[in-house]
Amino acid sequence: MGETLQPLIEQLPAYLGGHIRLSLASILTALAISLPLGVLAARNRTIAGPAVTAASVLQTIPGLALLALMVPLLGGMIGFLPAYVALTLYGILPVLRNTIVGLQGVDAGVREAARGVGMSPVQSLMRVELPLAAPAIVAGVRTASVWVIGAAVLATPVGATSLGNYIFSGLQTRNWAAVVFGCLCSAGLAILLDQLIRALQISAASGKPFRAALAGILMIAVPAGAILGAAALTGEARQAVAGAQAQAGFGGEPVVIGAKSFTEQYILADVIEARLQAAGAQVRRRDNLGSTVVFDALVSGEIDVYVDYTGTLWANALGEDAPVPRHQMNAAVSSWLYQTHGIVSLGRLGFENAYGFAVSRGLAEANNLQTIADLQRVDGLSVGADPEFFSRPEWERVRALYGLTGVEQRSMDSTFMYAAARDGQVDAVTAYTTDGRILAYDLAVLDDPAGALPPYDAILLISADAAQRPAIARALAPLIGAIDAELMREANAVVEVERRGVGEAARLILETLPE
Amino acid sequence: MDGRASLSVSALAKTFPGGVRAVKDVSFAAGPGELVALVGESGCGKTTTLKCINRLLEPSAGRLEIGGEDISGLDPVALRRRIGWVMQGDGLFPHYTVFENIAVVPRLLSWDAERIAARVDELLQLVRLDRDEFIHRKPRALSGGQRQRVGVARALAAGPGLMLMDEPFGALDPITRDALREDVAALQAELNFAAVMVTHDMAEALLLATRIAVMHQGEVIQYDTPDRLLAAPADARVTRMLESPLREAARIGALGGGGHG
Numbered sequence: 001m002g003e004t005l006q007p008l009i010e011q012l013p014a015y016l017g018g019h020i021r022l023s024l025a026s027i028l029t030a031l032a033i034s035l036p037l038g039v040l041a042a043r044n045r046t047i048a049g050p051a052v053t054a055a056s057v058l059q060t061i062p063g064l065a066l067l068a069l070m071v072p073l074l075g076g077m078i079g080f081l082p083a084y085v086a087l088t089l090y091g092i093l094p095v096l097r098n099t100i101v102g103l104q105g106v107d108a109g110v111r112e113a114a115r116g117v118g119m120s121p122v123q124s125l126m127r128v129e130l131p132l133a134a135p136a137i138v139a140g141v142r143t144a145s146v147w148v149i150g151a152a153v154l155a156t157p158v159g160a161t162s163l164g165n166y167i168f169s170g171l172q173t174r175n176w177a178a179v180v181f182g183c184l185c186s187a188g189l190a191i192l193l194d195q196l197i198r199a200l201q202i203s204a205a206s207g208k209p210f211r212a213a214l215a216g217i218l219m220i221a222v223p224a225g226a227i228l229g230a231a232a233l234t235g236e237a238r239q240a241v242a243g244a245q246a247q248a249g250f251g252g253e254p255v256v257i258g259a260k261s262f263t264e265q266y267i268l269a270d271v272i273e274a275r276l277q278a279a280g281a282q283v284r285r286r287d288n289l290g291s292t293v294v295f296d297a298l299v300s301g302e303i304d305v306y307v308d309y310t311g312t313l314w315a316n317a318l319g320e321d322a323p324v325p326r327h328q329m330n331a332a333v334s335s336w337l338y339q340t341h342g343i344v345s346l347g348r349l350g351f352e353n354a355y356g357f358a359v360s361r362g363l364a365e366a367n368n369l370q371t372i373a374d375l376q377r378v379d380g381l382s383v384g385a386d387p388e389f390f391s392r393p394e395w396e397r398v399r400a401l402y403g404l405t406g407v408e409q410r411s412m413d414s415t416f417m418y419a420a421a422r423d424g425q426v427d428a429v430t431a432y433t434t435d436g437r438i439l440a441y442d443l444a445v446l447d448d449p450a451g452a453l454p455p456y457d458a459i460l461l462i463s464a465d466a467a468q469r470p471a472i473a474r475a476l477a478p479l480i481g482a483i484d485a486e487l488m489r490e491a492n493a494v495v496e497v498e499r500r501g502v503g504e505a506a507r508l509i510l511e512t513l514p515e
Numbered sequence: 516m517d518g519r520a521s522l523s524v525s526a527l528a529k530t531f532p533g534g535v536r537a538v539k540d541v542s543f544a545a546g547p548g549e550l551v552a553l554v555g556e557s558g559c560g561k562t563t564t565l566k567c568i569n570r571l572l573e574p575s576a577g578r579l580e581i582g583g584e585d586i587s588g589l590d591p592v593a594l595r596r597r598i599g600w601v602m603q604g605d606g607l608f609p610h611y612t613v614f615e616n617i618a619v620v621p622r623l624l625s626w627d628a629e630r631i632a633a634r635v636d637e638l639l640q641l642v643r644l645d646r647d648e649f650i651h652r653k654p655r656a657l658s659g660g661q662r663q664r665v666g667v668a669r670a671l672a673a674g675p676g677l678m679l680m681d682e683p684f685g686a687l688d689p690i691t692r693d694a695l696r697e698d699v700a701a702l703q704a705e706l707n708f709a710a711v712m713v714t715h716d717m718a719e720a721l722l723l724a725t726r727i728a729v730m731h732q733g734e735v736i737q738y739d740t741p742d743r744l745l746a747a748p749a750d751a752r753v754t755r756m757l758e759s760p761l762r763e764a765a766r767i768g769a770l771g772g773g774g775h776g
Contacts, residue, residue, distance in 0.1 A: 113606035115571055117620050117669065118596030131610050 004177045007501075008166065016185060018161030023152045023189075026084055027145050030091030035137070037092075038099025039125065048100055055093035063090065063151040067158050071293045076300030078159035078286065078293060083152070090151055091144040098140025102133030138201045142194050149190040153182065157261060157290040159297060163189070168288040171415050172262045173495050173502065249471035254282040258297055258306035261288040262414060263495045263502070264353060264434060264488065268307045268458075270506035272476060279475035291388060292316060299341045304466035305476070309353055311394075311454035313337070321393035323454035330457055342464030346473055347480040351434060351488045354456040355389060356445040357398075358431035360421050364444040371447040373402040375428060382408040384417050384426035394453050401450045418443065434485055436493025458483075478513050487512060520582035520597075520676025521546045522568065522709050527577035529563050537563040539733040541577070543726065545709040547676070552720035553713045554756070555730035561713045562603075564730070565679050568711065569598045581677055596620055599670030599678035599708070604686055605662040607654040613639075613665050614650045620673040638668040641702060660691035667699060671706070678703075678710040684719065696723060718760035721745070729753050 034055075041048035058066070066089065070082035106129050114124035130137070153164030166182025169175070255276050259269035266287060273283050286294075286303050295317055297303045310333050314320050318336050323329070330348065337343040357372050367377050375381055381404065389395055390409050398404065410426050417429040418437035431438055431445065433456075438445060460479060466472050487509060494505040522545045529538040538560040545551040553561035566572040568579060570591035579586050586594055600606075607616050614635055621631045639646045642664040654662055663683065670678055683699070684692040700723055703710060714720055720727045721741045729737045729744070729752075737749035745761075748754040 107609075109602065109604055109606055110608060112571065113600075113602055113608065116569065116595060116600040116602060116606070118592055118594075118623055119619075120592045123623070128608055128610075 005181070008178055008181045011165070012185070014161060015163050015165050015182075016189070018165075019149070019152055019163045019186065019189065022080065022083055022087065022155055022160055022162055023145075023149045026087035026148050026152070027091050027141075029084070029088045030144055030148070031095055031141065033088070034092045034095035034140075035099055038096045038137075039103065039130075041096070042100045042103035052093075052097055052100065055096050058089045059093045063154045064157070066090065067151075067154050068290050068293060071158055071290075071296050076296035076302065078289065078297040078300075078302045080160050082158050083155035083160035083162075086158075087148050087151055087155070091148045094143035094147065095137065095140040098136045098143075099133065102136030102140075103129055105136065106132045134201070134205075138197060142197050145193045145197060146190045149186060149193060153186050156288045158293055159258075159286045159289050159302070165288060168261050169266065171413060173266070174415060174499065249469070250276075250279075250281040251469045254284045255305065255466065255469075255472055256284045256286055256303045258289050258294045258303035259285070259287045260291055260294055260306075262432075263505075264432070264492055265307065266502045267491050267495065267505045267509065268349075270502055271479065271509050272305060272307075272460075274506060274510055275475050275479065276472070279471060281471070281475065298343060298461060298463050301463050301465045303463065305460070305462045305472065307349065307458050307460055309456040309458055311354065311456035314454060315392055315394070321397075323394070323397075323451060326455040326457065329455060330459070334459070337461065342467065344462050344464075344467045344473070346460040346462060346476060349458040349460060349479060349483045350481045351483055351485040352455055352457050353432050353434040353488070355385075355394070355430045355453050356433045356448070357383075357428050358418075358421055358438060358443040358445050359428045360424060361442045361444055363424070363427060364446075369444070369446060371402075371449055372398060372404075372452070373449075374446065376403055378427050380408065381406075381428070382410055382426045383428050383430065384410045384412050384420050385430035386414045386417070387411040389430050398452045401452045434488040434492055436489055436491075436496045439489065440493060440497040458488075482513055483509060520709060521549075522551075522677050522711065523578075523580040523583075524564075524568065525578045527564060527567055527579065528575050529560075529567055529572060530575045537733055538567065541728070541730070541733075541735050543728045543735065543738055545677075545711055545725070547709055548703060548707045549725040550703060550710040550712055550723055552724035552727045553711065553730055554715065554717055554720045554727055556715060559730040560733040561730050562681055565681055565711060565713050568677075568679055569595050569600060571595075596623055596673060597675055597677070599673075599675040601663075601666050601670045601678065601680040601683045603682040605654070605659075605666040607662055607665055607669070609654050612651050612653055613644075613657070616654070616665055617668045617672050619669060624673055634672060635668075638671055641671065641705075642668045643698060644668075658691075659687055660695060663687060663691075663695060664698075667695075667702070671702070674706075676708055678708050680710065680712040682713055682715070685714070685716075699723075717756050718763070721760060729756065 037047075037051055041051050061069075063086075067083055067086040070086045071078055074082050074085065110128060110132065111124065114128040119127065152162050153167055155162045156164030156168045163182045163186045166178045166185070170178030170182060257269045257272050257276075259265040269285060269287065273285065276283050286297070289297060291312065294303065294306055295308065295313070298306060310329050311323075313333050314323075314329055318333065324332065334345040337345055357375070359369055363369065363378070367374065369375065369377075385395075390411060399407065410420075412420060414432065417431065418435065418441050420426045421429040421431075421443055422441040428446075431443065433445065437443070460476060462472060462476075491505040491508050494500050494508060495502055524544065525542045527538055527541040528536070530536045541560070541564055543551050553564055555561050563572060567574040570586070574587075581597075608619070611619070617635045617638055618631045621634060626634070635650070636646055639650065644661060644664055649657070649661065649665075654665070657665065663686075667683070670680075684695055687695065696719070712720075712723065721744070724741060726738065726740050727744055728735045729749075731752055737744060737753050744753065745757065748757060
């Protein structure tokens with residue numbers, strides 16, 4: 001147990017600090033927006049309707065989508081800012097609604113009394129209306145706090161550090177302890193803040209200023225400590241490394257490595273990190289980014305380097321749908337990236353992580369399945385895939401070319417696909433061809449004679465800015481062509497089958513590289 | 516507030532934005548120690564008239580003077596702090612204690628804490644509420660009569676020369692109402708403020724008022740002392756309003772004098 005928890009606890013200051021920083025900033029900003037807006041709206045019905053409607057619409061957007069939408073809306077910026085903006089929007093509704101309801105619920109006679117005794121409108125608001133509406137408003141603040149802290153775990157895919165880092169990477173590496181730990185920490189934080197606000201309200205209402213002050217101080221001191229602590233740590237680290245890094249030709253800024261949210265990406269990011277550090281660079285990681293988020297971030301220069309796949313870029317970035325042969329696609333993607341965004345492809349790592357239709361050995365033998373077309377013979381065919389796949393053009397093409405009709409589509413996280421195929425919960429899954437579990441679970445990958453599925457060569461990309469710092473390309477050059485599919489599958493299996501750390505998998509690759 | 520103010524209302528009119536003429540050409544005056552009662556049925560414009568005096572409503576026309584000074588140019592917020600206001604119901608602030616409710620106007624006037632505390636004690640004595648028992652209570656822990664007493668104390672807090680009272684005894688049971696009426700009359704005699712009281716209860720007006728303005732559809736149909744009102748009602752409408760209190764008085768008189776012994 002201690003061994004499981006040790007690494008989790010080591011990451012806690014960074015993740016928890018990030019989570020608190022992000023949620024508190026969002027909650028406070030949401031308050032600063034929704035309180036005045038609520039006060040205005042309570043007095044002016046032409047504002048109230050549209051304001052509440054807009055906030056309600058924002059609330060119906062799923063948290064993950066709202067966060068991911070912020071990245072393109074903010075010009076490809078990732079990290080704190082898009083998460084902060086999205087969570088702030090998320091926190092507005094409960095406070096706004098309760099402020100309006102609370103203020104409108106103040107007895108008209110009491111409002112008239114306030115005017116009648118000679119209070120100005122501001123005095124009436126501050127001394128009478130807001131105190132009387134306070135229970136409703138505080139209830140709204142508590143709701144908003146719990147929502148925002150809960151939704152802040154979704155900040156991880158847009159590159160902001162949060163307790164979601166435990167959850168997202170834990171899901172991908174099947175580290176359930178990390179997933180549970182992240183959930184518990186986030187829930188604990190939500191309950192803690194909720195109770196602190198409650199204590200603050202009760203002691204303020206019962207006229208115990210000392211206790212109210214204590215709760216208030218705690219509320220400010222805890223996050224402030226977390227923020228200052230984290231800032232001090234990163235500040236020190238930055239100073240120490242900046243000098244050495246500048247000498248090594250990496251420029252003054254740390255090199256930021258991006259990774260999507262699956263095991264192979266974590267391993268490759270680890271490998272890249274090790275290479276850069278060995279060359280004297282200071283490195284920062286941005287793991288668990290969404291597939292389009294990570295590309296937008298490279299375009300905007302928020303990250304400097306990551307690994308993507310030609311087929312993904314071909315469809316998502318270039319917007320092409322007809323597949324072309326491997327080398328042609330590689331050349332087209334590379335030149336498009338450079339000409340459109342100044343992004344440089346350093347080359348192919350040497351393996352391909354394509355989609356392949358995988359079925360359990362038992363099903364394959366029972367129905368004599370060789371190619372994707374043979375799936376026609378499976379009654380009531382069900383296919384499991386990551387949510388992205390079903391909206392990709394190649395899924396259209398697979399169905400058209402191989403005559404698959406009436407397929408039951410089952411979106412699922414890629415972590416669960418392989419076991420679902422093994423256990424017969426679905427007939428076929430769109431496996432990633434480098435995944436270690438294809439071997440471990442004895443799945444059969446069906447042939448694609450018509451070439452419906454495009455090639456997905458892993459290519460190493462650096463941003464336009466990073467291309468100006470030649471030391472980066474120099475440090476990473478040995479990776480080009482050095483990782484074949486077998487090596488990648490083995491490394492993935494270290495994490496996904498043997499349940500060992502990402503670092504060990506990365507070492508497996510690093511050991512094969514020439515010095 | 517030191518000087519005893521008098522109130523003069525002349526040709527007051529109030530037309531609401533929709534075009535409803537709630538008050539048309541109303542005139543009356545109350546000197547120090549005098550109480551003018553505005554009497555009439557619901558919707559006759561009596562409360563509107565009252566709210567025009569402390570500018571909770573802006574008058575459409577007419578002249579309002581307090582202590583000889585035209586108030587139309589004054590800041591309404593500052594004006595209201597000089598005028599005591601006893602509301603229909605009680606209008607107490609539910610989140611304030613008795614002390615805080617009474618202290619509200621002195622605090623708005625930035626009195627120092629010592630003076631406010633002394634004043635609140637004095638007022639609780641005036642309205643006959645036990646200081647130690649009530650001073651820290653919230654309004655919800657008071658009876659209707661106690662709340663109305665606090666309301667009166669609040670209105671008196673800054674020593675206004677003019678008190679405006681909107682149905683001040685309307686929501687009380689008869690015994691409490693009677694006791695409070697007596698106390699308010701005694702207070703007025705002691706403090707010598709001018710007062711305007713809105714009521715739909717003619718008997719109450721007859722008992723308390725120096726002069727009565729009988730209102731009907733936004734107009735004063737008779738403005739007289741209680742004696743002259745009883746002796747010479749201006750028209751059938753006034754007569755009708757006097758019928759009920761007179762009948763009651765006659766019956767009570769008959770009960771006292773005409774027993775079979």
